[in-house]
Structures are given as C-alpha cells and as structure tokens.
Amino acid sequence: xxxxxxxxxxxxxxxxxxxxxxxxxxxxxxxxxxxxxxxxxxxxxxxxxxxxxxxxxxxxxxxxxxxxxxxxxxxxxxxxxxxxxxxxxxxxxxxxxxxxxxxxxxxxxxxxxxxxxxxxxxxxxxxxxxxxxxxxxxxxxxxxxxxxxxxxxxxxxxxxxxxxxxxxxxxxxxxxxxxxxxxxxxxxxxxxxxxxxxxxxxxxxxxxxxxxxxxxxxxxxxxxxxxxxxxxxxxxxxxxxxxxxxxxxxxxxxxxxxxxxxxxxxxxxxxxxxxxxxxxxxxxxxxxxxxxxxxxxxxxxxxxxxxxxxxxxxxxxxxxxxxxxxxxxxxxxxxxxxxxxxxxxxxxxxxxxxxxxxxxxxxxxxxxxxxxxxxxxxxxxxxxxxxxxxxxxxxxxxxxxxxxxxxxxxxxxxxxxxxxxxxxxxxxxxxxxxxxxxxxxxxxxxxxxxxxxxxxxxxxxxxxxxxxxxxxxxxxxxxxxxxxxxxxxxxxxxxxxxxxxxxxxxxxxxxxxxxxxxxxxxxxxxxxxxxxxxxxxxxxxxxxxxxxxxxxxxxxxxxxxxxxxxxxxxxxxxxxxxxxxxxxxxxxxxxx
Numbered sequence: 338x339x340x341x342x343x344x345x346x347x348x349x350x351x352x353x354x355x356x357x358x359x360x361x362x363x364x365x366x367x368x369x370x371x372x373x374x375x376x377x378x379x380x381x382x383x384x385x386x387x388x389x390x391x392x393x394x395x396x397x398x399x400x401x402x403x404x405x406x407x408x409x410x411x412x413x414x415x416x417x418x419x420x421x422x423x424x425x426x427x428x429x430x431x432x433x434x435x436x437x438x439x440x441x442x443x444x445x446x447x448x449x450x451x452x453x454x455x456x457x458x459x460x461x462x463x464x465x466x467x468x469x470x471x472x473x474x475x476x477x478x479x480x481x482x483x484x485x486x487x488x489x490x491x492x493x494x495x496x497x498x499x500x501x502x503x504x505x506x507x508x509x510x511x512x513x514x515x516x517x518x519x520x521x522x523x524x525x526x527x528x529x530x531x532x533x534x535x536x537x538x539x540x541x542x543x544x545x546x547x548x549x550x551x552x553x554x555x556x557x558x559x560x561x562x563x564x565x566x567x568x569x570x571x572x573x574x575x576x577x578x579x580x581x582x583x584x585x586x587x588x589x590x591x592x593x594x595x596x597x598x599x600x601x602x603x604x605x606x607x608x609x610x611x612x613x614x615x616x617x618x619x620x621x622x623x624x625x626x627x628x629x630x631x632x633x634x635x636x637x638x639x640x641x642x643x644x645x646x647x648x649x650x651x652x653x654x655x656x657x658x659x660x661x662x663x664x665x666x667x668x669x670x671x672x673x674x675x676x677x678x679x680x681x682x683x684x685x686x687x688x689x690x691x692x693x694x695x696x697x698x699x700x701x702x703x704x705x706x707x708x709x710x711x712x713x714x715x716x717x718x719x720x721x722x723x724x725x726x727x728x729x730x731x732x733x734x735x736x737x738x739x740x741x742x743x744x745x746x747x748x749x750x751x752x753x754x755x756x757x758x759x760x761x762x763x764x765x766x767x768x769x770x771x772x773x774x775x776x777x778x779x780x781x782x783x784x785x786x787x788x789x790x791x792x793x794x795x796x797x798x799x800x801x802x803x804x805x806x807x808x809x810x811x812x813x814x815x816x817x818x819x820x821x822x823x824x825x826x827x828x829x830x831x832x833x834x835x836x837x838x839x840x841x842x843x844x845x846x847x848x849x850x851x852x853x854x855x856x857x858x859x860x861x862x863x864x865x866x867x868x869x870x871x872x873x874x875x876x877x878x879x880x881x882x883x884x885x886x887x888x889x890x891x892x893x894x895x896x897x898x899x900x901x902x903x904x905x906x907x908x909x910x911x912x913x914x915x916x917x918x919x920x921x922x923x924x925x926x927x928x929x
Contacts, residue, residue, distance in 0.1 A: 365502040365641075366410040369554065369628040372397055373417030373595035374456070374620040377424025379444055380670055381658050384425040384677045385739045392623040395658035398448055400625065400651060402659065411501035414449065417595035418456020418512065418558035421466065422745055423621075425677045425736065426669075431466045432887070433676060440669050442473035447665070452497045454479045454510035456558040456595060461745055463524050479510025479556060482536035484529045492528050495540055498548055504632050504641050507550035509540055513559040513596055515576035518870070519858040521747055521880060533559060533578040537586045545588065551632065551641040552590050555582060560597030561615065566860065580605060583613040590643060591628045593617065600624060600796070602648040616648045619796075625651050677736035682893040686901045687730045690740075691927055693721035694806055695780060695919045696909050699901040700728075704742065705813035706904070707889045708849035712750045712879070715834060715846040716758060716814035718854060718861075722807050725927065733893055738886050743807075745884040746851035751876045755842040757866040759829055762812055764865025767825035768804040773914050780821065780909075780918030781926075791925075800925055808859040811907060815840050819909050821918075835906065847878065851885055 372394070381393040405412050420441055421427050430440045445453070455478055459467050471478050471493070481495030496509040514530035537555070544550065560577030568575050575581065579594040587609035594601060594617035601617040616626035631645040663670075692698035704719040726740040753761070771782045783791045784801040792801045816832040817840075831840040855877065857863045857870050868876065881888050893899065909915040 363634050365504050365632045365634075367413065367501055367504065367506070367552070367628075367630045367632065368404055368410050369413045369415060369591065369593075369630070370401060370404065371415045371417055371556075371593040371616060371618060371626040371628075372622060373558070373593070373618050373626070374419040374598050375416070375622050376419055376422060376458070376620060377427035377441070378621040379424070379426050379441065379666070380663075382670070384673060385736050387736070391654040392621055393653070393658060394444060394448075394622055395662045396653045396656045397622055397625055398659040398662045399656040400653065401448065403656075411504075413451045413499055413501070413506065415508065415554075415556055415593060416445065416450055416453035417556055417593055417617075418454050419458040419595065419620075420445075420453075420456070421462045421470065422458035423743075425739060426673045428739075428745075429673050429676050431462050432884075434672070435465075435469070439470050439473055440666070442470055444666065446473075446475045447662075450476050451499055452477050452479060452508045452510070452556065454556045454558050454595075455483075455493060455512060457513055457516050457519065460512075460516055460525055461520055464526065479508065480512045480558075481509055481540045482511050482514060482531040482533055484531060486527050486529055496544055498550065503634070504552065505548065505550045506552045506554060507544050507548055508554045508556050509537070509544065511536060511555070511557045511559065511579075511582070513576050513578075514574040517856070518576075519853050519856055521749075521852045521856060522874060530574070532574045533557065533582055534575075534585055537582045541586055541588045552630065552643065553588050554628075555579070555589050555592035557582065557592060558595045561594055561599065561601055561617065562597065565597075580615060583607060583615055587611065589613050590630070590646065591616065591648075593626060593628075600626075600650055602626070602650050614646055614648050616650075618650065622653050624653060627651055677734060677739075679735045680732045681735065681738075681890055682733050682897045682899060684728060684730055684733050684899040684901065687727060688901045689725075689727045690721050690723045691725060691923070694724070694809065694926065695923065696915065697811070697903050697905070697907055699903055700741075701811060702813065702904045703899070703901050704889070705811075707892050708748060709814065710892060711748060711881070711888055712847070712849040714750050714814070714849040716753075716812055717849040718761070718810050718812055719851075720807050720810045720854075724806055733899065735890065738890055742886040742889055744851075744853065745886060746853050747883075748881045748885045748888055749850050749852055749855040749877050750879040751848050751850055751855055751873075752845055752878060753848050753866065753876065755831075755840060755844050755846065757862075757868065758812065758815075758846065758848070759831065759842060761810075761861050761866045762817070762819075762829045763826050764861055765808070765810040766819050766821075766828050769809045770819070770821045770828075770909075771918075772824055773821050773911075773918055776911075776914045776917040777921070778914070778918055779922055779925075780915055781922045805859075808861070810854065810859070810861055813904055813906055816906050819907065820911075821909060821915060822911055852880065 379394045477494040477497040480493040483492045485492040499506045557579040559579045561580045583592040591614045598620035600619045618624040618626040627649045632641045633644045688699040693701045705717045708717040722743040782803040
C-alpha cells in the first residue's frame with residue numbers, strides 16, 4: 338500500500354499533467370500551406386531548355402518539413418490543381434510510361450499532402466490519366482461541383498474533414514465550371530460542371546449540418562477576377578468565381594484560389610459581415626500561399642473560437658531543394674531527361690516566337706504547315722502558344738516540342754462558312770492589333786488606364802497586353818490583308834485560297850483548329866463567328882486521338898528535315914505603319 342506522502346506526490350503529478358494538457362489544448366495554431374498550378378515543376382530543372390530553376394516542389398518540401406518541425410503548430414498541406422500538365426516530367430508519366438506509378442502521385446504521397454482539388458489542366462489529360470492518377474493518391478482529390486451523370490453524385494470527393502488537436506477543419510473543393518468551353522467532350526465524358534456559387538451554397542449547408550466543423554476552408558481551382566473575359570458577377574458558371582463564393586456564401590474562414598497564377602493575399606467581407614481571407618500562389622511553385630490561424634477553446638460554449646488569422650505568400654526560391662527528395666527521385670529525373678533529349682528530326686533555320694506576336698512568322702507557320710499535312714483541311718487556324726522561346730537550328734528534340742506547342746490540345750477538323758472564317762479573323766485581329774492613327778502609333782493592343790497610358794504589370798514590370806498572346810490567331814490556306822488603320826470588324830479583305838480558287842463568304846470550308854479554340858476557347862468561334870456553343874460539336878468532322886504535340890512530333894519524324902519559312906499568305910497594311918509600330922512595340926516588350 339502507498340503511504341500518504343507517496344499518494345500526495347502522485348496526486349500532484351497527475352494534477353500537473355492534467356493542467357498542462359488543458360493549457361496546451363486551449364490554444365491551437367494551425368498553418369495551412371497551399372500549392373497550386375505547379376504544372377509539373379517537381380524538380381529545380383527546366384527540361385525544356387536544359388537549365389536549372391529556383392522554384393520546384395523539391396524546394397516546397399524543404400519549407401514544409403521546416404514548418405512541421407515546429408511543435409507549436411499543426412501543419413496542413415493542400416494543393417489546388419493543375420499539376421499534370423505543363424512539364425515533360427508529368428507528360429512522360431501521363432502518356433509514355435503508363436505502367437509505373439505516376440511520379441507526381443508518388444511525390445505527393447511522400448510529402449503527405451492532406452487534400453487537393455483537381456484543376457482544369459488535370460482534366461485536360463483525359464480520363465485514362467486522371468482516373469488512374471486519382472487511384473494512386475493516398476489523400477482525397479476534391480471537387481464538389483463535378484457531378485457524375487450516371488448517379489448524379491460528385492465524380493470526385495466533394496469535401497474532406499481534417500482534425501488537429503481537437504479542431505475540426507472542413508476542406509471544400511471546387512473547380513472552374515468553364516471546362517466544356519475549352520476541352521473536347523470525350524475528355525470529361527460522364528461529367529457535368531455546376532456553377533460554383535450554387536454548388537458552394539448546397540455543400541456548405543450539408544457540411545454544416547453533417548459535420549459542424551470549427552473551420553471551413555475553400556480550396557477552389559478558379560481565379561479571383563470574375564470580370565475576366567468581359568464576364569460579370571451575375572454570369573452563370575463564371576470561370577473565376579472564387580471571390581464571389583467567398584463574398585456570397587457565408588461560412589468560409591479561408592478561400593484558397595488557383596487557376597489565375599496571380600498571387601493573392603487579402604480579405605473580403607461576406608454577406609454575414611464576416612471577414613474571409615483569400616489566398617493564392619504564383620504558378621510553377623514560385624510561391625506557396627499560407628494561412629496562419631489561432632484557435633482558442635471556449636470553456637463556456639464548449640466550442641473553438643478563431644481568435645486570429647493572417648495570410649502570407651512565401652517565396653520558394655529562398656529554400657534549397659531537399660536532398661533526400663532529390664536522391665529519392667534521381668532515377669525518375671534521369672528517365673525524363675533521357676526522354677526529352679530524344680531526336681525527332683532536323684530544323685534548318687533558327688526560329689523565334691517573338692515575331693509571331695506582331696504578325697506573320699516562321700514559328701506559327703510551322704504549326705500551320707503541320708496542321709495542313711495532318712488534316713488535309715482547306716484552312717488552318719493557329720496561334721503562338723509561347724511568348725519568348727527559340728528553336729535553334731540543328732536537331733529537334735522532344736524537349737523543343739514543349740516550346741513549340743505548350744498545351745495538350747487535340748487537333749480538330751471543323752466545317753465553317755466563309756463568313757464565319759471572316760468573322761473569326763475580324764474578332765482575332767480586333768483583339769490583337771491597335772487601330773493605328775499614324776506610323777508612330779502602337780501596333781499591339783495594350784491595356785490602358787483611365788488616362789490612356791499603357792498599364793504595366795506590378796509583378797513583372799512589363800506592359801500588359803489587352804488580350805492573351807495565345808489568342809492571337811491567324812489563318813493559313815487563303816490570302817488576305819489586315820488593315821490596322823481601320824476599326825474593329827472592318828479590317829480583313831480576302832483574295833483567294835491556296836489552290837488559287839476564289840474565297841467565298843457563302844461557301845463551306847474544312848478548317849484545322851486546336852480543340853481549345855474549337856470548343857470555344859478565346860471566344861473566336863462563339864463571340865467572333867457567332868456560332869452558338871451548343872452547335873460547335875456538330876461542326877467537328879474529325880479529331881485526332883492523341884494530343885497535337887504528339888502529332889507534330891510524329892510529323893517531324895516523318896519529315897526528317899524542316900525548312901521553316903513564312904508562308905506569305907497574309908499581310909498587314911499600311912505596311913510602313915506596321916513596321917514602325919512593330920519596332921516600337923518590340924523594344925517595349927523585349928528590351929533587355
């Protein structure tokens with residue numbers, strides 16, 4: 338039996354332990370870390386250009402490990418989509434090695450991600466890729482507003498619950514609903530994309546009733562600017578509705594955003610008068626977005642109160658790549674490196690994408706020529722998908738294809754009337770070229786402030802184009818001029834087709850066009866040519882069964898040698914105005 342002294346000591350020890358436990362349990366600090374739009378940047382290495390980089394998931398791993406070593410906080414690691422497209426490292430495991438475990442799935446599992454939301458470029462890889470990838474993840478891949486048409490239930494998990502030291506945290510995932518505007522239907526077959534606001538309203542109510550969490554976190558693969566592409570707050574299925582959800586649907590403590598690559602850290606007030614923190618990182622793991630939240634247990638109510646929350650954007654370049662990470666995936670890195678150096682053929686001239694920003698170019702005409710050979714179409718539409726890259730003369734390797742053709746679009750052959758071709762081009766050149774008043778004016782259409790001055794990007798310090806350069810679409814297969822002294826809608830004059838027959842507005846032509854554009858991306862067919870969105874699918878005569886980059890790779894293998902040239906089928910006038918304006922804007926965009 339214990340004596341009195343021993344009992345007193347034991348009681349004191351128990352009391353101390355209990356009191357210490359209560360003290361530590363009363364306050365919990367939670368750090369939520371978000372990656373988004375990494376686009377396959379796993380390693381601090383640019384496979385496309387054979388150079389090192391200062392941003393990668395390997396460096397994010399270093400940062401996260403450091404935060405996890407802090408015993409005074411609980412870390413939650415989240416990803417917000419667009420991971421499976423944009424880099425040879427993921428392309429290889431998407432399409433070339435489909436037997437091994439996907440490299441990125443293994444990386445995310447090793448890093449112990451708690452949850453992620455799927456992005457539109459992940460959907461773009463196609464059912465075989467993202468369905469297989471999902472099965473390999475050891476954490477939930479979310480998206481509440483993607484509905485399975487076979488059972489009317491979410492195709493992906495709508496939300497997940499994470500508990501840290503007694504604090505219950507709900508993570509709701511949403512994706513931009515604009516995917517059908519960009520991607521072929523077979524890629525998202527069996528899915529319906531609901532409006533983000535409607536879906537959030539439904540699922541917040543479900544989460545509140547079923548889970549009653551202490552914190553509600555939005556993980557939305559959609560941007561902040563709901564006015565992008567001339568949309569409004571009332572636009573149904575708005576592409577970038579993250580801020581609208583935060584403001585209109587009460588309950589969120591933090592909304593993590595993605596898709597726009599912009600980098601955000603600010604607060605909004607919702608309809609209930611509560612503050613909501615909005616955070617988003619830059620792309621390719623340049624930064625991570627971090628929410629720091631302090632929770633205090635309220636003894637009177639028996640609930641957790643949020644007493645403090647703040648956001649920060651962490652620069653990944655400040656962290657070295659994790660050595661264990663790099664050693665673990667050295668074999669995979671070497672496999673991808675061996676893949677990208679594979680020769681495809683030879684190119685006899687160096688070509689640059691810079692020229693394609695201002696008009697006819699060897700760079701875009703190379704794509705036109707490939708599309709003609711692949712489809713046999715009457716007319717080809719193509720755009721520069723890279724802003725400032727060079728394909729050097731000599732061997733063309735797999736890595737060069739990621740500069741020539743950046744995205745995993747498919748190649749369509751569609752039927753358009755001559756009038757629709759004209760309206761398409763009027764729309765493109767209306768968004769592309771400024772209406773010049775004299776030979777000292779700007780040839781490109783820049784974003785202007787209220788005083789009419791060109792606006793500059795705060796992040797890059799460069800002038801901002803009014804339209805994204807990848808929407809600068811030209812046509813080949815017919816001869817035409819573009820008069821940039823004339824107003825929008827009155828610029829294009831046609832002459833004849835490449836077979837010397839007269840181009841007619843009343844005739845119907847076959848057109849080679851990528852799937853992004855063919856599904857309405859950029860608005861060229863819908864807002865320009867005036868074809869209703871629901872009619873576009875009926876215009877598709879044929880689609881390639883593999884992405885256009887792979888089609889061009891195979892085309893180069895067959896050709897063996899490429900002789901880049903400007904086809905010379907379209908001209909900009911007044912020519913001296915264009916040349917002078919081009920010289921002015923070239924210096925503005927590409928000055929050293």
